[in-house]
Amino acid sequence: MERFVVSLPPPSTILEEVTDPVELAAAGAQREQFDRNWRWFQDHAAAIFRDYRGKHLCIAGEELFAADMTDEAVERARQAHPDDAGWFVWYVPLKKMPRIYANRW
Amino acid sequence: MRIDGDWALCDDGVIRPVVRGEVEAADGSWRAAPFLVDLGADCTVLAHDVLRSLGFSTTGQQNLGGIGGTTDARVLDTRVRLLRDDGSRVTFRGKYAALMSPEAGDLSVLGRDILGHFAVIADQPGGVVCLIRGRHRYTIEPC
Numbered sequence: 001m002e003r004f005v006v007s008l009p010p011p012s013t014i015l016e017e018v019t020d021p022v023e024l025a026a027a028g029a030q031r032e033q034f035d036r037n038w039r040w041f042q043d044h045a046a047a048i049f050r051d052y053r054g055k056h057l058c059i060a061g062e063e064l065f066a067a068d069m070t071d072e073a074v075e076r077a078r079q080a081h082p083d084d085a086g087w088f089v090w091y092v093p094l095k096k097m098p099r100i101y102a103n104r105w
Numbered sequence: 106m107r108i109d110g111d112w113a114l115c116d117d118g119v120i121r122p123v124v125r126g127e128v129e130a131a132d133g134s135w136r137a138a139p140f141l142v143d144l145g146a147d148c149t150v151l152a153h154d155v156l157r158s159l160g161f162s163t164t165g166q167q168n169l170g171g172i173g174g175t176t177d178a179r180v181l182d183t184r185v186r187l188l189r190d191d192g193s194r195v196t197f198r199g200k201y202a203a204l205m206s207p208e209a210g211d212l213s214v215l216g217r218d219i220l221g222h223f224a225v226i227a228d229q230p231g232g233v234v235c236l237i238r239g240r241h242r243y244t245i246e247p248c
Contacts, residue, residue, distance in 0.1 A: 011221030013149075013199035018186070027135070027186065027194050030127065034137040038125060042114060049116040056154055056207065070157035070207075088137040089154040091207040096117045 026085075033086025036062055041090070054094040060087035107190040107241045108223070110142060110234030116211060122227040122234040124215055126187040129196075131160040135186060138213055142227055142234060146216030149185065149201050150178065155213050156203035159183070176209040178202040185219060187236075197222075 018024055040062040041048070048057070048064060055066040058073040061081035067073035070089055077087050110124035122142040127135035128151065138155050151159075161181055181203055184196045197219045204210050223236035224243060237243065 008221070012218045013185075013197040013222070015222050016196045016198060018194035018196060024192075024194060027127070027188075028192065030135065030137065031188055034125060034127075037137075038111075038139070042111075045114045046118075049114075049118075070154045074158055085135075086137050088139065089152075089158050090139075091152065091154045091211045092116050093208060093211050 030085040033084050034088065035086070037084070037086050037088060049092055052092045055092055057090045057092065058087055059090070060084045106195065106223075106237065106239045108187050108195075108236040109190055110236070112229060112232060112234060113139065120229070121212075122229075123212075124187065124234065124236065126185055128155060128159060128213075129184040129186070130158070131162075140185075140215040141212045142220065142225060142236075143214045143216060144220055144225060146214045148216040148218045149197075149199070150210065150214045150216065151181070151201055151203040152210055152213045153204045153207040156181070156205075177205040179205060185215075 018027070037059045041059045044064070052066050056068065056070045056073045058065045058077035060077035061084050063080065065073045065077040065080070067076065070091075074087070074089065081087065108124060110122055112120045113123040115121050123139045124142055125137070125139050128138050130136050136155065136158050138151075140149070156179070159181070161183070179202070181201050183201060184198045185201070186194050186196045188194060199218060220236065223238045226233055226235040226237070226243060
């Protein structure tokens, strides 16, 4: 079978390796906390998505903070877990629907 | 270079390929964020809630087009940072779109402006999500 090879332009982002040991250490600590929060979130995801439609979530300290606004959820999470740098936000859409994520400028 | 991801449960009960990373905030700190691995997306797009958490005063405006039409977005000059399998990190500097409405997209999207640096493996039966380049290679063989 003939194989067609297309010449593509390089990606528009600039890839850089992180070499600063201080940044790498901080990133490692943050990732450990992110891993814990992510595992907790995925373990509870089905119930969270069922109970928090239309809410803005912040997960920190393996705990859920839900609010009507992102800033409020983050503020409550940061107050409860000021040492957790691995917090993250997630919005639960009001309605369940199939999603096409493809985007174009 | 190898970057591993997960298959993650989303709000509609669908499992999607996700790579977790960080986005650089306005104050130089980093915010943890999951990204959908989407080879159909021309560009990386940050979800509205991630944008809110970064503290940028957004400037440039863009429209993002998808199957359902267009949506408002802002453009940020920032970096995305991903974890390599050896524990080191790699960053991607660029201009990224960020959604202005939470309903426009619940998950940030890793598009081809970043994924184009890699060979992308999203193997749902095998439970593998992986970005590879450089000395990491893949082979396809009959079993």
